[in-house]
Amino acid sequence: MKFPSDRLRMPSPSPVPDLFLTHINLELGSNEGVGALAELFSGLEPLPAVTDRQRLWNDLLGRQKAGPVAFSALVALPHARSAGVSEILMLAGRHATGIAFDAEHPNIRLVFLIVTPKDQAAAYLQKVATLARALRQPDRIAALLTAANGDDFQRILAGDAVPS
Amino acid sequence: MNEPAASNPPSHAALRWRLWLLERLAPSDWQVTLAWAALIGIGGGLSSILFREAVHGLHLLLTGSPAGMVESFTHLEPWRRCLIPALGGFLAGAILLIGRRLTPGKSTTDYMEAIALGDGKVPFRTSLIKSTAALFAIAAGGSIGREGPMVQLAAVIASRVGQWRSFSTPRLRLLVACGGAAGIASAYNAPIGGAFFVAEIILGTIAMESLGPLVVAAVAATLTVRILQDAHTLYQVPHFTLHSLWEILPYLGLGVLAGLVAPLFLRLLRRAEKLFDQMSLPLLARLTLGGLIVGVIAVWVPEVCGNGYSMVVAILNGNVLWSALLLIVVCKGLATGASVGSGAPGGVFTPTLFMGASLGFLVGSGAHALAPAAASDPKAFALVGMGAFLAAASHAPVMAIILLFEMTLSYDIILPLMLASTVAYFTARQYEGESLYGDFMRRREAHDPDRTLPPIVLSDLLRPQPAVVTLAAPFSEIARVFIQAQIDHLYVVDHQGRLAGVISLHDIKPYLGQPDLAACVIAADILRESVPSLNRSTSLAEALATFARSEFERLPVVATDGSLRIEGTVAKNDLLLALAESGATAKGATRKSADLR
Structure with missing residues (x-):
């Protein structure tokens, strides 16, 4: 019989191989939540996994209304489960000054958009939990805010290049 | 930089322990x-x-x-x-x-x-x-x-x-x-x-x-x-041995005789009840008269008082002469008829054992007188007679055999006991369709047929007010409800109380101790929408089929009006119990019909 802490121990925060970003936009322009989301969402359009773009967008907006998606004062994790997508996808965006996601979070700098098929609740929760774990480190957040390009951003997020 | 609230190690350790205990100790x-x-x-x-x-x-x-x-x-x-x-x-x-x-x-x-x-x-x-x-x-x-x-x-x-x-x-x-x-x-x-x-x-x-x-x-x-209490084997009996295979024959005869006499005993009780009914006495006078009849008999034969336990002990230990017993058993039958017939509240189980012991002893004594080698010990016949008479009167031979064995702890007697009890049971069923208890149940039904409830339906199995959360419930609330309610699956409802899906403890278990998720995960994010449901009009057979197709031990019951409003849950074990009951009822009905024919 395993000790509970062994059984429930979370995976190591770095490296994080499953934090692959499908699309990265380091220059989000909109300083308002839905606008920023739309900008990021445009990165999904060419992907074959998106089977129903309109439904996916509606589900994303519906989820925004249902409950908070801000992870911290600087980071937001908008997400949705939708029949308009056939596999889990994750995208990231960065804003130079800050996005007003809601009244309590007026200065969001990093946005991670996750979309998941309806029937993959457990996989989705795993993805969110892994991402949340990775973003718990202040150094990593700081490095993501200063990453020079998309490749660096991906490597920092995955834990391959966390600055000392 | 404003980071998410740091985890609180003691509370997470406590959560892990509670979950660990919940998983291993939570009873089914x-x-x-x-x-x-x-x-x-x-x-x-x-x-x-x-x-x-x-x-x-x-x-x-x-x-x-x-x-x-x-x-x-x-x-x-x-x-x-x-x-x-x-x-x-x-x-x-x-x-x-x-x-x-x-x-x-x-x-x-x-x-x-x-x-x-x-x-x-x-x-x-x-x-x-x-x-x-x-x-x-x-x-x-x-x-x-x-x-x-x-x-x-x-x-x-x-x-x-x-x-x-x-x-x-x-x-x-x-x-x-x-x-x-x-x-x-x-x-x-x-x-x-x-x-x-x-x-x-x-x-x-x-x-x-x-x-x-x-x-x-x-x-x-x-x-x-x-x-x-200083409880002990109810009937302390001497050691019995089957001396000869020929002894099986009189035991066989005892079984047949018990099967014939036990229905007469039941008829005596019913007849006594009818006689008291015909007198149309007030309750007080009726019970007093019943007691008085017992008292009058007891003036000459005090052995009729009580349930007959001490007399059975005396018979089993050979402390009663067969000639005296002949008188006692007749008087005891009348006294029991008076008590039961007058409506005195009590049981007839032990008096039935007394009648069986008496019959067995008398048969054994008679057989011993005729052929000593074929019935060496009349006391053993008394013991077998108890089981055979009980089997014939109750129509429950397995119970009679087991009970007799337990009450005496005499293994040597088990072979003739099994044989005589089974023969007595089939003989009694041949001549009397109603048992000591079946008769009573049937008369109850005849007096008040409305008391016979309809068969179990799904509504009877409903457990109302299951633990639910709304679609917008945060992850922290979901974790709390899981721990408090000690359940494996948590139902999610929309703002109108309609079933939206179910959250599996298995899915979220690895993340229960992760406070980061509380900020951005709600029930709508992690529910499974494809949860099978039942409604009050679902038949038990359909419900069983639904359970068979799913992984759940409980299923939600939703309103029959199509609104999906959740009304409660049904547990699989309750359903299996109800199906077992209905199977037994069907068998009982078949048996009663056969008896009537």
Whole structure:
């Protein structure tokens, strides 16, 4: 019989191989939540996994209304489960000054958009939990805010290049 | 930089431990049922001890003697022998009359009816009144058994506990059945016999779903009595040996004879009841007259007083002459007819054992006189006669064999006992379709057919107010509800209370200790939408098929109007119990039809 802490121990925060970003936009322009989301969402359009773009967008907006998606004062994790997508996808965006996601979070700098098929609740929760774990480190957040390009951003997020 | 709230190590460790304990120690529905069965058994054992002590105390008060019933009455003056049973009948009647005023309205207290025909609800106050009345009738020397009120008290405790815990109808019935098993087990110090008595006679099934809790309750009751009182094997009997294979023949004859005489005994009881009915006496006068008849007989034959236990012990130990027994058994039959016929509350189980022991001893004595080698010990015939007579009267040969074996712990007698009991059972069924208890149940139905409830439907199994969360419930609330409600699946409803899906503990278990998720994950993010549901009009067979296709131990029940409003849940084990019951009922109905033909 395993000790509970062994059984429930979370995976190591770095490296994080499953934090692959499908699309990265380091220059989000909109300083308002839905606008920023739309900008990021445009990165999904060419992907074959998106089977129903309109439904996916509606589900994303519906989820925004249902409950908070801000992870911290600087980071937001908008997400949705939708029949308009056939596999889990994750995208990231960065804003130079800050996005007003809601009244309590007026200065969001990093946005991670996750979309998941309806029937993959457990996989989705795993993805969110892994991402949340990775973003718990202040150094990593700081490095993501200063990453020079998309490749660096991906490597920092995955834990391959966390600055000392 | 404002980071998410740092985790709080002590609270997460506590959460992990609680989850770990929950996963490993959280009992299944069956384990909970067994635990309640054990508690019911303990309660049944305690109530039996209380009743037995009350009988002893009241008997001492009425007769001034701490000895057994027959011994006390033997040493009483004739006028007291005559009047004390009459006084007992009068007091029992008075209590029943007062009870009628306190509990107006017609309601049955019979636990058998509550299990087999009713909804498992045994009226508390009426049962206490009836048991108190039985206490007076029995302590005053009435020719009835004390096991009846003991079982009644255990059953009413079980019913109250089940209603308090809001158990579903099948589970409540099962719990009352556990009370019955506990009562029999504690009355006769026979846990296996107690369990099989209820399983074979009342439930009509020995499916493990019901037999398991019955056994647990019976064992708990027996242990309680053994711990708190100096309980021992009920009938201490000498060592019996089958000396010759030829002895099997007279045992076979005893089986046939028991199968013929037991129905006559049942007819005698019914006839006595009809006679009292025809007299149209008020209740008080009726019970007093019943007691007076016993008292008058006791003036010359004091052995008729009580349930017959001490006489059975005397017979089994060879302390009664067959010629004396011949008179006693006739008088005892009349006395039991008077007590039962007048409506004195009590049991007829032990008097039935007495009749069997007497018949067996007389047959054995006769056979011994004719051919000593073929019936070397008439006392062994008495023992076998008890089982055979009980099997024939109750139509429950398995219970009779087990009970006799447990009450005597005499293994040597098992072969003739099995043979004679089985022969007696089939002989009795040939000539008498109704058993000691089946007759009673049938007459109850005939008197009050409305009490026969319709078969179990899904609504009867409904457990209302399941734990639910709304679509917008944050992850922290979901985790809290899982821990508090100790469930595996949590239902999610929309703002109108309609079923939206289910969250599996298995899915979220690895993340329960992760506070980061509380900020951004809600129920809508992690629910499974494809959850099968039932409604009140779903048949039990359809419900079983739905369970078979799913992984769930419970399924939600939604409104029949198509609104998906969640009304409760149904547990798979409740469904299996209900199906086992309906199977037993169907078998019982088939058997009754066959008997009638």
